[in-house]
Amino acid sequence: xxxxxxxxxxxxxxxxxxxxxxxxxxxxxxxxxxxxxxxxxxxxxxxxxxxxxxxxxxxxxxxxxxxxxxxxxxxxxxxxxxxxxxxxxxxxxxxxxxxxxxxxxxxxxxxxxxxxxxxxxxxxxxxxxxxxxxxxxxxxxxxxxxxxxxxxxxxxxxxxxxxxxxxxxxxxxxxxxxxxxxxxxxxxxxxxxxxxxxxxxxxxxxxxxxxxxxxxxxxxxxxxxxxxxxxxxxxxxxxxxxxxxxxxxxxxxxxxxxxxxxxxxxxxxxxxxxxxxxxxxxxxxxxxxxxxxxxxxxxxxxxxxxxxxxxxxxxxxxxxxxxxxxxxxxxxxxxxxxxxxxxxxxxxxxxxxxxxxxxxxxxxxxxxxxxxxxxxxxxxxxxxxxxxxxxxxxxxxxxxxxxxxxxxxxxxxxxxxxxxxxxxxxxxxxxxxxxxxxxxxxxxxxxxxxxxxxxxxx
Amino acid sequence: xxxxxxxxxxxxxxxxxxxxxxxxxxxxxxxxxxxxxxxxxxxxxxxxxxxxxxxxxxxxxxxxxxxxxxxxxxxxxxxxxxxxxxxxxxxxxxxxxxxxxxxxxxxxxxxxxxxxxxxxxxxxxxxxxxxxxxxxxxxxxxxxxxxxxxxxxxxxxxxxxxxxxxxxxxxxxxxxxxxxxxxxxxxxxxxxxxxxxxxxxxxxxxxxxxxxxxxxxxxxxxxxxxxxxxxxxxxxxxxxxxxxxxxxxxxxxxxxxxxxxxxxxxxxxxxxxxxxxxxxxxxxxxxxxxxxxxxxxxxxxxxxxxxxxxxxxxxxx
Numbered sequence: 017x018x019x020x021x022x023x024x025x026x027x028x029x030x031x032x033x034x035x036x037x038x039x040x041x042x043x044x045x046x047x048x049x050x051x052x053x054x055x056x057x058x059x060x061x062x063x064x065x066x067x068x069x070x071x072x073x074x075x076x077x078x079x080x081x082x083x084x085x086x087x088x089x090x091x092x093x094x095x096x097x098x099x100x101x102x103x104x105x106x107x108x109x110x111x112x113x114x115x116x117x118x119x120x121x122x123x124x125x126x127x128x129x130x131x132x133x134x135x136x137x138x139x140x141x142x143x144x145x146x147x148x149x150x151x152x153x154x155x156x157x158x159x160x161x162x163x164x165x166x167x168x169x170x171x172x173x174x175x176x177x178x179x180x181x182x183x184x185x186x187x188x189x190x191x192x193x194x195x196x197x198x199x200x201x202x203x204x205x206x207x208x209x210x211x212x213x214x215x216x217x218x219x220x221x222x223x224x225x226x227x228x229x230x231x232x233x234x235x236x237x238x239x240x241x242x243x244x245x246x247x248x249x250x251x252x253x254x255x256x257x258x259x260x261x262x263x264x265x266x267x268x269x270x271x272x273x274x275x276x277x278x279x280x281x282x283x284x285x286x287x288x289x290x291x292x293x294x295x296x297x298x299x300x301x302x303x304x305x306x307x308x309x310x311x312x313x314x315x316x317x318x319x320x321x322x323x324x325x326x327x328x329x330x331x332x333x334x335x336x337x338x339x340x341x342x343x344x345x346x347x348x349x350x351x352x353x354x355x356x357x358x359x360x361x362x363x364x365x366x367x368x369x370x371x372x373x374x375x376x377x378x379x380x381x382x383x384x385x386x387x388x389x390x391x392x393x394x395x396x397x398x399x400x401x402x403x404x405x406x407x408x409x410x411x412x413x414x415x416x417x418x419x420x421x422x423x424x425x426x427x428x429x430x431x432x433x434x435x436x437x438x439x440x441x442x443x444x445x446x447x448x449x450x451x452x453x454x455x456x457x458x459x460x461x462x463x464x465x466x467x468x469x470x471x472x473x474x
Numbered sequence: 475x476x477x478x479x480x481x482x483x484x485x486x487x488x489x490x491x492x493x494x495x496x497x498x499x500x501x502x503x504x505x506x507x508x509x510x511x512x513x514x515x516x517x518x519x520x521x522x523x524x525x526x527x528x529x530x531x532x533x534x535x536x537x538x539x540x541x542x543x544x545x546x547x548x549x550x551x552x553x554x555x556x557x558x559x560x561x562x563x564x565x566x567x568x569x570x571x572x573x574x575x576x577x578x579x580x581x582x583x584x585x586x587x588x589x590x591x592x593x594x595x596x597x598x599x600x601x602x603x604x605x606x607x608x609x610x611x612x613x614x615x616x617x618x619x620x621x622x623x624x625x626x627x628x629x630x631x632x633x634x635x636x637x638x639x640x641x642x643x644x645x646x647x648x649x650x651x652x653x654x655x656x657x658x659x660x661x662x663x664x665x666x667x668x669x670x671x672x673x674x675x676x677x678x679x680x681x682x683x684x685x686x687x688x689x690x691x692x693x694x695x696x697x698x699x700x701x702x703x704x705x706x707x708x709x710x711x712x713x714x715x716x717x718x719x720x721x722x723x724x725x726x727x728x729x730x731x732x733x734x735x736x737x738x739x740x741x742x743x744x745x746x747x748x749x750x751x752x753x754x755x756x757x758x759x760x761x762x763x764x765x766x767x768x769x770x771x772x773x774x775x776x777x778x779x780x781x782x783x784x785x786x787x788x789x790x791x
Contacts, residue, residue, distance in 0.1 A: 099757045102545045124547035220760070222738060285634060285654045288740055429547040436759055448741040465561075 023299030039289040049084045050076075050369045051112040054106070055097050056089035059294045061324020064317050064390050071385075076376045083369060091365055092217050095224030098432075100265060105130040106171035111363035114370040118155045119354050120427050120435065122164055122226055126157040127429040132360045133161035135373040143378060143396075150424070155357045157429070164357030165374050167383070168392025171351040171418035172234055173307040174198070174337040177301065181335070184208040184307070191337045193344040195235070195271055197309065202280040205307040215278045217307045219272055219442035222290040227442055228435040230311055230426065235271050237423045238341035238350035241474070245347045250434065251426035257472040258434060259461040267342060269452045273445040283445055298325050301334065310339065313415035317391040331410035338418070351422040356391070393419060433466035537765040547758035555758035558767035568768065569696075571751035575727065575775070578747050583726035586666030586738055588719060591673020595681055596703070617671035625735030628655070628664040635651070646774075657737045664732055669725065673718050680714035681707070713787065720783040727738055727776050750774045 052073075054065055054237070066089070068207055073085040080438035090100050100123055104110040119124065127130055138144045144152075147166070155164030178188050183306040184205045192198045202214035216229040233250075241249035241264030249264050251257075259265075275281040282300075298305040302325055338349035358377065360370045376382065384399045386392065388408045393416055394400040406413055425431060441459040444450030450458065464471050506563045532690045539558060543551035577787045594613065598606045616624065640648040652655040684707060692702050707713070730749040733739065739746035739754065746754070748768065756765025 095758060099545065099760070102760070127549055128546045129549060130546070220740075222740070283634070283651075284741060285651055290738070363610070425727055432547065433759060436621065443740075447741045447744075449744070 022098050022169055028072055033362075043087035046084075047366060047369075048082055049086050050114065050115045050366055050373055051086045052370075053090055053101070053112040053375060054116045055094075056091040057294070058091060058093055058291055059298050059318070059324065061298075062318055064320070064323060066101070066387055067322070068389055071262055071383060072373070072377050076373055079376065080369075080372065083380050085225075085373065086369075089223040090332065093222075093224065094226060094293075095222070095290065097394045102128075102130065102384075105361050105363065106455065108363040108365070111365075113360065113364040113366045114360055114373055115359055117155075117164055117357050117359045119164075119166070119357060120229070120425055121432055122155050122357060122359065123157060123427050124429045125359075126163050131163045132362045132367055133157075133159075133163055133365065134165070134360060134371065135161050136163060137368075141375060143375070143380075146380075146396045146398050147392065148397060148400075150353075151355075154262065154424075155359065157308065161312040165378060166355050166357045166395050167377065168387050168390065169353050169355035169395050169419070170313045170393055171309070171310050171353055171415045171422050172230055172339065172416070173351060173418065174339055175301070175311055175315065176201075176335045176337060177304055178308055178333055178341075179213050179304045180205060180307045183283050190335060192340045193341050193348075193396050195238075195342050197340065199271075199274060202308060202404070206278075206280055211305070211307045213282045214301075215275055215309050215310070216282055216296060216306055217272060218287075219276070219281075219439075219446045221439045222288050222385070224290075224439070225294060225435055226293055228438045229354060230440055231272065232268055232438050233352050233423070233425065234310055234339050234350055235268035235342075236264055237352060238339065239267050240345065241265075242340065242423075243343075245343065245350075245423070246422065248423075250427055251428070252472050252474075256471050257470045258430070258463055258467045259474050260455070260463050260471045262474045264342075265459065266452050269441060269445050269455055272442050273452055276446045277448065284427075287446060288443070302327050302330075304333070310422040313393060313411070313418075314391040316409060317389060318409060322390070336411060337415045338392070346428060347421050349418070349421055353393075353419065353424055361407050364395040428465045430470075434463060437462035437466055518547065535766055536770060539770045541763045543763040543766075544760075545757070547760065551763065553764070558764045559771070560765060562768060562771060567743060567746075568751065571746050571748045572775075574743075574745065575747040575772075578729075579659055579723055579779075581659070582662040582665035582669070583722040584719065586662065587669040587673045587722050587726075588715075589719070590670045592677045592715075593670060594674045595677035596707070598678065599681060603740050613674055616668050619668070621668070621731040622735055623742055624668045625732040628667065628732075629735055629736045632660045632664075645786070653737055655742055657741065661736055661745050663732045664736060665726060665729055668732065669722065673722060673790065674770070676714055676718045676721075677711065680711040684710050692746055716783050716787040718778055719786075722781045723730040724776055724785070726781070727772065748775070 051339065052069065054069060056066065057064070064253070066087075069087055073087060076085055077083060090097055092100055098118070101115060101117075102125065104112065108275065117131070122131070125441055138148050138264050144165075151166045152162065153171060154166045154169070156162050174192070176190055177436075180189060181201075182192060184201075186201055186204060190201065192201065200216070205212060205214035217235075218227045220227055223231070236249050237245075241247075241259075249262060252259055276284055276287070281287060282292070284293070289295070296306065296309060296311070297315055301309060301315070302319065316330060319326050319330050321328070339351065341348060341350055360367045364370055377386070378395065378396075380398050383396050384394070384402065384405055387394045387399060387405065390412070391409065393412075394405060399405050400416070406416070423449065437459050440462065441450075441455040444455040444458065445452055460471070530739035536678065540553060540555060541551045544559070596610070598609060601609070601726055608635045613710070619627070629636075633639075634651045634654075636652075640653060642649045688706060688710075691704065692706050722791045729747070730753065733745055733747060733750055734753075743751075749772065752765050752768040752772065754765075754769060756762050
């Protein structure tokens with residue numbers, strides 16, 4: 017009897033031990049293989065990043081003989097990409113060596129301890145001095161350390177279709193002065209050009225951060241709440257609290273409500289499709305089915321030759337206009353900037369090699385190639401000063417000039433949750449489930465929850 | 475479970491009243507324990523695996539539900555007691571999800587799958603063989619399809635440019651965007667479409683068990699179709715009804731893929747049942763702790779339903 021009891025115990029223990037150690041032991045990762053994960057477009061014909069990374073991989077493997085780069089694409093809409101990434105970062109078994117992180121999320125992930133500070137590497141990298149200050153600050157944690165190397169930035173504005181504008185009798189050099197000008201143009205398009213979506217403003221949870229930043233914040237940062245563009249309407253840096261109950265917030269929601277209530281925007285069910293952004297870039301704009309699009313500077317990357325929706329003369333058909341402030345008050349135009357960074361996970365097996373890969377990506381030549389390929393705005397001074405960059409693509413000058421008057425998100429650790437709360441409020445007024453006041457109240461409530469009550473009323 | 479027959483008196487298991495003055499035989503007790511262990515030995519690996527892979531995760535899940543673990547934006551998770559549950563009951567979105575879950579379950583499982591399954595099974599008994607084969611085949615195809623495929627098919631059926639609107643248009647009836655105006659009804663219908671086959675199969679088997687002579691006797695007594703159904707058929711298949719309801723309900727409570735593919739719980743939260751709410755909290759809002767607490771509550775709702783059905787099953791024996 018003793019032997020059997022002992023046997024059972026041993027068996028159970030052995031089972032537990034094998035399976036537990038299987039979970040616990042390190043990645044077993046090969047020190048010569050660098051795992052690089054990145055976000056792959058949900059549009060199968062868009063291969064901008066795939067192509068670029070394949071090129072860098074070739075350069076890297078040539079420069080470091082014996083090392084191998086393993087590209088790990090994550091194919092998901094924005095809102096799901098972050099979740100997948102965070103799950104991978106939690107365990108050394110799944111954590112890649114290098115990840116592509118959006119700046120709005122990076123502080124949140126830094127707080128979670130997912131990322132590794134890069135200061136030691138940056139100190140020994142002369143090229144870091146070429147980065148503009150806002151770019152250097154983009155991936156700085158609240159502890160003052162730097163956790164990511166930005167691969168460009170972006171700005172935002174209004175894209176309008178000159179073909180649609182011609183049919184609607186609107187000017188080809190359109191530049192609205194107020195929100196009402198934007199709505200008026202949309203109403204004209206709706207009246208005169210049937211079958212065309214007059215105005216797209218991203219909205220709702222399915223669109224994720226695109227709804228918050230391209231949609232809502234482009235409005236909110238143009239309200240009186242910013243005191244002429246000098247203060248942040250979401251976060252009060254003096255008291256270190258998030259702002260609830262502001263009039264500007266309601267005004268911005270009212271704009272979104274008007275767009276969808278008057279059917280100036282896309283059909284609500286389309287607007288709430290998580291892949292709507294892909295549809296806008298790949299179908300609606302190229303096919304001339306969208307009048308005005310409030311969107312980012314990076315759109316042309318989808319129209320480059322070889323991208324699947326090659327559209328060589330887009331700059332003849334599409335015009336660009338600044339997003340105006342609410343009543344045309346100073347400074348008259350609004351832009352938001354964000355961007356992505358390359359970061360090294362805390363649980364990466366080969367952090368040193370990962371930084372070498374960053375260095376290969378961020379040589380002047382490669383950085384410039386990337387800015388042009390993904391229609392990004394240069395964050396390296398030497399590239400920005402290079403005339404061949406400014407003339408590489410129409411639109412680069414327009415969007416680079418916006419950098420002077422752009423706003424950055426208050427990307428504190430709570431920001432991703434605040435962003436979701438904004439998307440919920442937008443979705444409420446988009447579907448008509450909530451009035452502006454009710455949605456704003458819902459936001460105040462959600463804000464309290466998301467920020468542990470670090471809220472101030474304005 | 476197995477009652478020990480008194481006839482098995484040879485083994486003095488229960489009759490071993492200790493004789494005063496003699497110490498209770500440690501030797502014999504040891505032998506019994508040994509035998510129990512020997513018998514348990516073959517079960518050992520299975521039990522170990524179940525503990526590890528079934529009980530383990532459930533226990534871990536129950537533990538996480540009492541913490542504020544987040545996917546991002548948090549340095550250390552801490553134990554928060556019943557906070558998550560308190561939050562849930564004060565959260566309008568949670569209550570909305572509970573309500574929608576009940577609507578979805580009652581509509582699609584109790585009313586839809588169950589009743590329609592029974593109706594199909596009874597009708598098919600009278601139908602000719604080709605009709606029976608064809609109907610059975612079609613219904614079962616819907617059941618065999620993977621959830622995501624079924625979800626996509628019904629999405630294509632209900633969407634604005636979908637089949638349903640094309641048919642309505644052809645009949646000159648007003649069309650609408652079903653997934654937008656009546657999302658919970660659309661997903662309920664989808665679940666009925668997909669799950670009816672299971673009920674039909676269960677009831678077909680149950681109906682076959684009813685002895686022909688009883689039905690015939692009732693017929694001779696002049697009982698019409700409805701009365702036969704109410705007084706003969708239903709009482710005789712009560713056991714199957716109970717089992718079927720239980721399986722249906724539990725399956726419907728946890729439907730995720732179908733709704734996710736069709737509406738993602740939207741628009742707004744108008745088709746956000748508990749599993750979708752749970753997913754949103756845990757993975758979209760990164761609040762793993764809260765999401766897990768909701769999962770536990772869902773488990774609770776499921777067990778309440780099963781308790782009710784188990785009681786139903788017991789009283790009728």
